[in-house]
Amino acid sequence: MSEITKLVKDLYPSLVEWRRDLHKHAESGWVEFRTASIVATKLTEWGYEVKAGSEVVNESARMGVPAADVLAYHEKRALEQGADPKWLEKFSGGFTGVVGIIDTGKPGPTIGFRFDMDALDIQESLEADHKPVAEDFVSINDKMMHACGHDSHTTIGLGAAKVLSEIKDQLSGKIKVIFQPAEEGVRGAKSMVEAGVVDDVDIFIAGHIGTGAATGVFSCASNGYLATTKLDVTFTGVASHAGGKPEEGRNALLAASSAALNLYAITRHSDGASRINVGVLEAGSGRNIIANKAFMKIETRGETTEINEFIYDRAVKVLKGAATMYDAELDIDIVGGAQTSNASPELLPFVRAQAEKVAGYHTIHEGTSAGGSEDATYMMTRVQEKGGLATYCTFGSDIAAGHHNERFDIDEDAMPLAVEFVVNCALNAKEAK
Structure with a gap:
């Protein structure tokens, strides 16, 4: 058994403990106050240079940030649930990013690893046969759940950071462990990119647990992530009595309904796949009232950034046309986005x-097709634009239910395999071409 394998094996009980604690205290995008404070505390204890908060999160590049009162509520709750108060000042206002750095002072590349921390806004199953219920680590935070494995991603990052701190004398170059907020809704990575977090990175690796692959299966690259834009749209009209004075009303519900139907009629693009979806439409206040407000949650996607922009531009025209047709005011808020990015082929032999x-990986794929969207693509693109190499890996895991499902749960035996892989990459980064 190699030294690395033994160190990871000895760490396994801690990995399970950390992951279950994070699962029990799930925090969604931009409110990962407790999670980020735990990460920052551990990295500091292990001798890392730690940068956090606005040092690593650009305020103007954040997307989909909750209102100030919501942030304050969750910050207070995090403190009550054991967040380190020393770090909360750094994270206050939703600046919940953390970066740990080891600079060995020896020649070698800078290698960066991205780990996302946020949960989803889902109520976790409370059924007795759901393992987190049976073993007492079900989320105690209402309508927040780690239903996509980001609790394990954070744990993998912490595990790798712990092992790397123990073999620091064997390392060369610089290692950066990047803990990102708000991946769900693709809201957080761009702000860390704009803060310069990956500008010095020569090799960049991000990853995801599960995604259709069983424990023991590893993919060197997940390509095909779709560029996307997430929109919150509000139509504002004028309320009026639907029977007595309908002509005095301006119907926001009709504007939104017309927009929804016509968004789906946007011409698709011949250069590749395109998507559009209206996920939420809320409008009106009463049966006999002309609706003065309508709210929509919309997303566009494209196989390339250009295709996504094509769909987005036409979606905006549809929305403006519907507003004009029904004499309603229109507000469009971009609350998330991601690019397309493919793995650097030169990096795949190293990975x-x-x-x-x-030893636990019995099947290794060179690449898989992703299909969804992932904002680590912002980081990949920035690294590649500056001459570096980047890829996105998949750590196979048996799962109890599909991602974003209230009964989702991972196989905890998949975590040490991913930890060992990350440590190997950092230890041998000089071998990457």
């Missing part, structure tokens, strides 16, 4: 070689 050293 495969590090995965092959992990």
Whole structure:
């Protein structure tokens, strides 16, 4: 058994403990106050240079940030649930990013790893046969749940950071462990990119647990993530009595309904896949009242950034046309977004070689098709634009239910495999071409 394998094996009980604690105290995007404080505290204890809050999150580049009163409520709750008050000042206002750095002072590349921390706005199942219920780590935070495995991603990052701190004398170059807020809704990565977090990174690796692959299966690259834009749209009209004075009303519900139907009629693009979806439409206040407000949650996607922009531009025209038709005011708020980015082919032999050293990986794929969207693409693109190499990996895990499902749960045995892979990459970064 190699030294790395033994260190990771010895760490396994802590990995399970950390992951279950994070699962029990799930926090969604931009309110990961407790989670971020735990990460920052541990990294500091292990000797990392820690940058946090506005040092690593650009305020103007944040998207979909909750209102100030919501942030304040969750910050207070985090403190009550054990957040380190020393760090909360850094994170106050939703600046919940953390970066740990080891600068060895020896020649070598800078390698960066991205781990997302946020939960989803889902009420977790309370059924007795749901493992987190049966073993007492079900989320105690209402309508917040780690239903996509980000609790395990944070744990993998912490596990790798702990092992790397123990073999620091064997490392070269610089290692950056990047803990990102607000991946769900693709809201957080761009703000860390604009803060310069990956500007010095030569090799960048992000990853995800599960995603259709069983425990013991590893993919060197997940390509095909769709560019996307997330929109919150509000139509504002004028309320009036629907029977007595309908002509005095301006119907926001009709504007939104017309927009919804016509958004789906947008012409698709011949250069690749395109998507549009209206996920939420809320309007009106009473049966006999002309609706003066309508709210929509919309997303566009494209196989390339250009295709997504094509769909987005036409969606805006549809929305403006509907507002004009019904004499309603229109407000469009961009609350999330991601680019397309493919793995650097030159990096894949190195990634495969590090995965092959992990005895628990019995199947290794060169690449898989992703299909959804992921804002780590912002980080990948920035690294590649500056001449570096980047990829997005998949850590296979058996799962209890599909991602974003109230009964989602991972196989905790998948975590040490991912930890060992990350450590191998950092230890052998000089071998990457």
